[in-house]
Amino acid sequence: MQKMVDTFRRRGKSIGLVPTMGAFHEGHLSLIKKSATQNDITVVSIFVNPTQFGPLEDFSKYPHAFKSDCEKAQGVNAVIIFHPTVADMYPDGFQSYIDPGPIADRLEGAARPGHIRGVATVCVKLFNICKPHRAYFGQKDAQQLAMIKNMVKDLDLDLKIVRCPIVRTKTSIAMSSRHNYLSPSDLKNSEVIYDSLKLAKKLIDEGATDVKAVKTEMAGIINTVPGVKIEYIAFNRWDDLKEIETIFGKILISMAAVINEVRLLDNIIINRIV
Ligand code: AMP
Numbered sequence: 001m002q003k004m005v006d007t008f009r010r011r012g013k014s015i016g017l018v019p020t021m022g023a024f025h026e027g028h029l030s031l032i033k034k035s036a037t038q039n040d041i042t043v044v045s046i047f048v049n050p051t052q053f054g055p056l057e058d059f060s061k062y063p064h065a066f067k068s069d070c071e072k073a074q075g076v077n078a079v080i081i082f083h084p085t086v087a088d089m090y091p092d093g094f095q096s097y098i099d100p101g102p103i104a105d106r107l108e109g110a111a112r113p114g115h116i117r118g119v120a121t122v123c124v125k126l127f128n129i130c131k132p133h134r135a136y137f138g139q140k141d142a143q144q145l146a147m148i149k150n151m152v153k154d155l156d157l158d159l160k161i162v163r164c165p166i167v168r169t170k171t172s173i174a175m176s177s178r179h180n181y182l183s184p185s186d187l188k189n190s191e192v193i194y195d196s197l198k199l200a201k202k203l204i205d206e207g208a209t210d211v212k213a214v215k216t217e218m219a220g221i222i223n224t225v226p227g228v229k230i231e232y233i234a235f236n237r238w239d240d241l242k243e244i245e246t247i248f249g250k251i252l253i254s255m256a257a258v259i260n261e262v263r264l265l266d267n268i269i270i271n272r273i274v
Contacts, residue, residue: 013040017132023177052118
C-alpha cells in the first residue's frame with residue numbers, strides 16, 4: 001500500500017481515505033462517494049480494529065461482509081480497498097498508543113474505556129500507511145470526528161478532515177452496521193432515538209436553555225417505548241466536547257441507547273445564537 005500511495009503522490013494525484021470497519025450501508029457509501037468527488041484516488045480501509053473494543057464487547061461478533069463491501073465500493077470510481085489483517089496492523093511487540101487527552105474520557109470513552117484511544121491509534125496508523133490528503137469521517141460518530149480533528153491539529157498531521165452528514169433510513173434512523181442484529185420490531189422501536197433528538201431541537205428552538213430540563217423531556221419519550229434502554233443523553237460543546245449545563249452556541253446533543261443488547265448511537269449538532 002505504502003509504495004502505491006507514494007507513486008500516486010509523486011504523480012501529483014490527490015488521495016482520499018475513508019476508514020471503515022466494513023459491512024457497508026448507505027452511510028459508508030456516502031463517505032466513499034464524497035471522497036471520490038474530491039480526490040483522484042480513494043482508499044477505503046476495511047479493518048475491524050480490536051484495540052477499540054473492550055474485553056466484553058462485540059469484536060468477535062462484528063459483522064464481516066468483505067465480498068459484498070467490495071462490490072458496493074466498486075460502484076464508485078477509483079476506489080482502492082485496503083484490508084489489512086490484525087497481525088499486519090498490530091504485529092508481535094506492538095506497544096505504542098496515541099493518547100487523545102480528556103476528549104477521550106467523555107461520552108463513548110466513558111461508556112467504553114479505551115475505545116477512543118484505540119480509534120486514535122488505528123487512525124494515525126492508517127494516515128501514515130495511506131498518506132491521504134483528506135480523510136472522511138461521519139458525524140454519526142461525532143466524538144470520533146471531534147477527537148480526530150483535534151488530534152490532527154495538536155500533532156500537526158498533514159491532512160484535512162472532512163465531516164460527512166448522518167445518512168438515515170426512510171424512517172430517520174441513523175444507519176448502522178449493528179442494525180443487522182435487530183428485528184423489524186426492534187428497528188421500529190429505535191425510531192424513538194431520533195424522535196427524542198428532534199424533540200430536544202424543538203424545545204431549544206422554542207427557548208429552552210436548561211440541559212437538565214431538556215434531558216428529562218427526551219428521556220420521557222424514550223421511556224414510553226418498551227425495550228429501549230438509555231445509556232446516556234449528553235449535551236457537549238462542539239467541538240471540544242466540554243460538558244455544558246446551559247444551552248448556547250454550537251452544541252452536540254448525543255445519545256447511546258441499547259435495544260436487545262445492541263448499542264445504537266445518534267446525535268444532532270445545533271447552533272443556538274440567542
Ligand atoms: P464504521 O465502519 O462503523 O467504523 O464507520 C466508518 C465511517 O462511516 C465512520 O466515519 C462513521 O462515522 C461513518 N458512518 C457510519 N454510519 C454512518 C451514517 N449512518 N451516516 C454517515 N456516516 C456514517
